Amino acid sequence: MTADASDLSLVQRVQRGDKGAFDVLVLKYQHKVVKLVMRYVRNPAEAEDIAQDAFIKAYRALPQFRGDSAFYTWLYRIAINTAKNAVVARDRNPVDFDLDMTNNEESYEMQGRLKDSETPEALVLTDEIRTTVNAAIANLPDDLRTAIVLRELEGLSYEEIAATMDCPVGTVRSRIFRAREAIDGRLREVFEGGLGRAEEIG
Amino acid sequence: MSNEELESQLSAMFDDELPASECELLARRLARDEQLRARWGRYAAIGACLRGEHGVRLESPLASRVSAAIKQEPTPSASPLQASPGRGFMTPWMTSLGGVATAAAVAAVAILWMRSESPPQIAQLTPAANPAAHAPAVVAAPATEVANATVPTAVAATARPRQPREPDSYVVPAATTPGPVLMAPTELANYIVAHSEYSGPLMRRNALSALVGGDSPAPQLTAQPIPAVVTGK
Numbered sequence: 001m002t003a004d005a006s007d008l009s010l011v012q013r014v015q016r017g018d019k020g021a022f023d024v025l026v027l028k029y030q031h032k033v034v035k036l037v038m039r040y041v042r043n044p045a046e047a048e049d050i051a052q053d054a055f056i057k058a059y060r061a062l063p064q065f066r067g068d069s070a071f072y073t074w075l076y077r078i079a080i081n082t083a084k085n086a087v088v089a090r091d092r093n094p095v096d097f098d099l100d101m102t103n104n105e106e107s108y109e110m111q112g113r114l115k116d117s118e119t120p121e122a123l124v125l126t127d128e129i130r131t132t133v134n135a136a137i138a139n140l141p142d143d144l145r146t147a148i149v150l151r152e153l154e155g156l157s158y159e160e161i162a163a164t165m166d167c168p169v170g171t172v173r174s175r176i177f178r179a180r181e182a183i184d185g186r187l188r189e190v191f192e193g194g195l196g197r198a199e200e201i202g
Numbered sequence: 203m204s205n206e207e208l209e210s211q212l213s214a215m216f217d218d219e220l221p222a223s224e225c226e227l228l229a230r231r232l233a234r235d236e237q238l239r240a241r242w243g244r245y246a247a248i249g250a251c252l253r254g255e256h257g258v259r260l261e262s263p264l265a266s267r268v269s270a271a272i273k274q275e276p277t278p279s280a281s282p283l284q285a286s287p288g289r290g291f292m293t294p295w296m297t298s299l300g301g302v303a304t305a306a307a308v309a310a311v312a313i314l315w316m317r318s319e320s321p322p323q324i325a326q327l328t329p330a331a332n333p334a335a336h337a338p339a340v341v342a343a344p345a346t347e348v349a350n351a352t353v354p355t356a357v358a359a360t361a362r363p364r365q366p367r368e369p370d371s372y373v374v375p376a377a378t379t380p381g382p383v384l385m386a387p388t389e390l391a392n393y394i395v396a397h398s399e400y401s402g403p404l405m406r407r408n409a410l411s412a413l414v415g416g417d418s419p420a421p422q423l424t425a426q427p428i429p430a431v432v433t434g435k
Contacts, residue, residue, distance in 0.1 A: 009225035020233035031250035
């Protein structure tokens with residue numbers, strides 16, 4: 001098995017012109033990239049904007065990606081450079097945050113940004129997702145919970161998890177899949193049902 | 203393939219634990235199947251939640267914003283990663299060689315152009331090219347004067363006076379102090395450059411360094427060819 005094979009197969013599809021494959025990569029890494037950018041900027045909305053820029057830059061640079069390193073390592077460097085540049089640019093040209101200015105286009109944009117990402121609804125939805133996932137994990141059988149935690153929290157490979165849990169690699173794969181399915185079953189209701197679903201299904 | 207098997211593959215692919223051959227097929231399907239992609243996105247949210255990535259929105263419009271922006275972008279035009287094995291190894295070499303070749307070509311064109319800009323000066327100083335121009339000047343000088351002359355005087359006698367509009371030499375910087383002493387190395391340097399294509403780079407550099415540095419190979423270099431020209435006539 002080739003390391004990073006799944007990312008490489010998606011990257012190859014993007015290089016052949018399949019933009020949908022890039023959406024898949026964004027879905028996979030968006031949280032990690034935003035978390036990374038938040039080391040440089042505290043504001044989550046600003047971090048998302050920078051992450052968006054980083055993904056677009058990565059897309060434009062993808063024809064030059066040769067696969068010498070893992071895709072995420074490459075993306076990581078782009079995100080860090082984008083964040084550093086954004087911080088330097090912001091420090092050079094500090095924006096006036098006076099939201100009382102009604103004729104200033106920039107103030108409208110800033111208000112829109114705040115409205116878009118820091119509304120109580122957005123924060124509550126994120127809290128609901130966390131609550132749902134934590135509750136679902138707590139309800140998992142021990143072997144499934146251990147497998148998914150070792151994978152997601154500790155970052156172990158299937159082989160390492162198999163050695164830790166003293167079971168075949170195929171069993172690890174099956175356990176992680178079943179754990180995800182159980183959590184996803186609850187999570188899907190929150191994503192599709194909107195606010196308040198966590199309390200109903202909890 | 204059953205749905206469960208497909209979703210199991212999806213989970214393994216998300217963890218980068220699916221064989222490359224299966225990744226190919228699933229990547230194609232994933233790029234087109236909205237529901238499968240939504241499930242993939244929720245897998246990512248589960249991971250972020252488990253890792254306790256606080257401050258990160260788990261239901262963020264970031265992916266859809268990037269997707270909308272990408273749709274406006276032109277399609278990448280590179281060939282796929284595995285289209286040519288070893289390409290990653292060769293490319294830096296090819297790039298370096300290309301850069302060196304370009305730099306060499308530019309340098310060669312620049313040198314040829316500069317040489318073509320000052321043909322009269324070089325031709326004037328090349329005995330083989332124009333012996334008649336040098337012979338009378340030497341003949342006009344008394345034999346005792348030739349024998350006893352200091353090098354600068356002898357060379358000054360053979361040197362053509364500089365015209366006001368004549369371009370400066372590209373080999374030696376413009377003289378900072380006027381006088382016959384500095385004229386000799388300049389003219390000699392031009393002479394050497396005129397014949398540079400027949401000498402190796404190391405020899406050429408040594409000769410020029412000696413001239414610029416004020417060493418005195420000049421007497422031998424200038425005094426020898428002049429009598430030969432005279433006697434030849």
